[in-house]
Amino acid sequence: MSSNKLRWGVLGVAGIAVKKVIPAMQKCSLCEIAAIASRDLDKARQAAPGLGIAKAYGSYEELLADPDIDVIYNPLPNHLHVPWSIKAMEAGKHVLCEKPLGLSTAEVREMIAVRDRTGRVAGEAFMIRTHPQWLRAREVIQSGEIGDLRGVVSWFSYTNRDPKNVRNVAGWGGGGLMDIGCYGIFSSRFLFGEEPRRVSGTLELDPDFQTDRLASAVLDFPSGQATFLCSTQMVPGQRVLAFGTRGRIEIEIPFNAPPDAQCRIWVDGREELFDICDQYTLQGDAFSRAVLGEGPVPVPLENSLGNMAVIDAIVESSSSGRWVTLG
Numbered sequence: 349m350s351s352n353k354l355r356w357g358v359l360g361v362a363g364i365a366v367k368k369v370i371p372a373m374q375k376c377s378l379c380e381i382a383a384i385a386s387r388d389l390d391k392a393r394q395a396a397p398g399l400g401i402a403k404a405y406g407s408y409e410e411l412l413a414d415p416d417i418d419v420i421y422n423p424l425p426n427h428l429h430v431p432w433s434i435k436a437m438e439a440g441k442h443v444l445c446e447k448p449l450g451l452s453t454a455e456v457r458e459m460i461a462v463r464d465r466t467g468r469v470a471g472e473a474f475m476i477r478t479h480p481q482w483l484r485a486r487e488v489i490q491s492g493e494i495g496d497l498r499g500v501v502s503w504f505s506y507t508n509r510d511p512k513n514v515r516n517v518a519g520w521g522g523g524g525l526m527d528i529g530c531y532g533i534f535s536s537r538f539l540f541g542e543e544p545r546r547v548s549g550t551l552e553l554d555p556d557f558q559t560d561r562l563a564s565a566v567l568d569f570p571s572g573q574a575t576f577l578c579s580t581q582m583v584p585g586q587r588v589l590a591f592g593t594r595g596r597i598e599i600e601i602p603f604n605a606p607p608d609a610q611c612r613i614w615v616d617g618r619e620e621l622f623d624i625c626d627q628y629t630l631q632g633d634a635f636s637r638a639v640l641g642e643g644p645v646p647v648p649l650e651n652s653l654g655n656m657a658v659i660d661a662i663v664e665s666s667s668s669g670r671w672v673t674l675g
Contacts, residue, residue, distance in 0.1 A: 354636050355382040357417040357441070359408050359432055361395045364446070365423040369473075370399050372607065372628030373421075378636035385411035408432060412439040419639060421473075422446060425514040426521030430455040437468040442639045444631075446473045448530045449652040451521045453660055456653045463649060469638055471645040472652040474534050476603060478630040480622045481611045482538065485590065485597050488615055489539055494592030498572035500536040501589045504528040504603055505582040509554075515580060516557045523559035524580040525551065525659060531603050532576025533567070533658045534647075539590055540569045543654055546673045549662030554581070565662045568671075 356379050358365050373379045381401050386392040389406025396404040405411045412420070412435060420436040422429060422445040430450045433443045449472045450456045463470045476482050489497050506528075508515055515522045537543065549565035561581045567574040588602040595616040605611050607626035612619055637643035661672040 353378055353380040354418045354639055355380050355416055356419045356421055356632075357381075357383040357385065357403075357411045357414065358401075358421045358423070359385055359411065359436075360422075360424045361386050361391050362423040362425075365421065366395055366399065368607075369421065369423065369628045369632075370401075372626040373632040374400065375626065375629045376632040376636065378640070379419075379632045383411055383414060383417055408435070412436055412441060417441060419444065419636070423473075425517075426526055427451060427519070430459050433459055433470065434462045437462050437466045437470060440466070440468070442469040444471055444473050444635050447534075447652075448472075448521070448526050448656065448659065449649070450656060451526075453653060453656045456649060456656045460649045460653065469635075469645060470649055471635055471638065472647040472649070472655075473631065474531075474647045475627040475631040476531070476535065476605070477538070477646045478634045479605055479611070479627040480625065481599060481605065481613050482535070482602075484620065484622070485599060485613055486539055486541075488597055489590065489592070490541075493594075493615065494590070494596060495594030496571065497540060497590060497592050499591040500539055500572070500574040501576070501591070502532040502535060502574075502587065502602065503577040504531055504586045505577075505579040506584045507582065508580050511557065516554070516559055518558045522557065523551075523561070523563075524578045525560050525563040525662060527578075527580070528603070529563050529565070529576065529578040529662075530655060530659065532565075532574075532578060534655050535588055535602065536567055536569075536574035536576070537651075537654060537658075540571055540574070542569045542571060544569050544574070544658060544674055546671045547658055547661040547665055548671045549665040551663070551666040563662070563666075565658075565665075567658065 383403035385405035392404035544567040551560040552562040588599040590597040
């Protein structure tokens with residue numbers, strides 16, 4: 349291992365980790381994926397060689413006990429995000445945890461308390477936070493080029509009715525709001541640079557899974573409003589539009605930015621192209637710099653708390669039929 353690389357361990361063999369994040373992070377300048385763990389040792393041993401990972405463990409506990417591991421990447425199902433991230437920090441590891449960080453604001457607050465007590469670095473894996481197209485969109489807004497930002501509109505959808513998929517298991521934090529609606533919330537907060545004052549939302553539940561298959565919300569910010577729609581049973585698609593008093597921005601592939609093709613946004617119809625990059629590689633190095641004390645955590649837990657507060661409010665609003673005030 350190069351002396352300037354942090355040694356990462358991965359909890360589980362989730363598809364996002366094996367197919368996207370690990371291959372991308374192996375291109376990082378500051379990361380070495382040194383170990384992977386599964387509760388099924390055979391699965392870990394099957395995944396490790398193809399990914400060039402030296403160590404395979406048959407339990408998460410074994411990975412956390414490895415003194416050679418500096419940082420844990422946690423892509424487990426949603427209900428295991430906070431419990432295992434806490435165990436990792438208490439074992440002395442820094443943690444980058446997949447979104448949504450927790451199932452409630454109470455869980456996120458618990459994780460913040462453990463981070464503060466252990467002195468570990470922890471963050472949420474909203475990879476879009478480090479992608480150049482998003483940094484550019486916010487730069488345009490902050491420059492005043494499109495005037496004052498007044499509205500953000502986004503949608504994100506796919507189709508998945510597999511009863512065995514974790515996204516369709518209510519008790520594991522399934523449903524579209526947690527899985528992809530969180531992007532609409534995060535991105536609008538990112539662009540506005542503010543927290544919403546109140547939220548109105550509605551959820552439609554799948555009759556079999558009891559997870560939300562269609563969710564929408566209005567977020568009322570001090571400077572404007574944001575709306576989003578997400579679905580786990582709709583034609584696949586995604587888009588983000590930001591409207592100012594003098595112009596607008598459109599982001600073509602806002603969330604699943606391809607790692608092998610250029611991305612583009614339009615600023616008042618003017619196309620801007622971005623060099624090919626992998627947002628998971630950028631995220632890995634940015635978080636590693638934070639661990640090394642060379643930069644901020646891209647998405648700190650305080651930001652995660654703000655996102656989770658909006659998710660909680662949308663669920664409450666859908667149940668009550670009323671606006672929910674935040675803060």
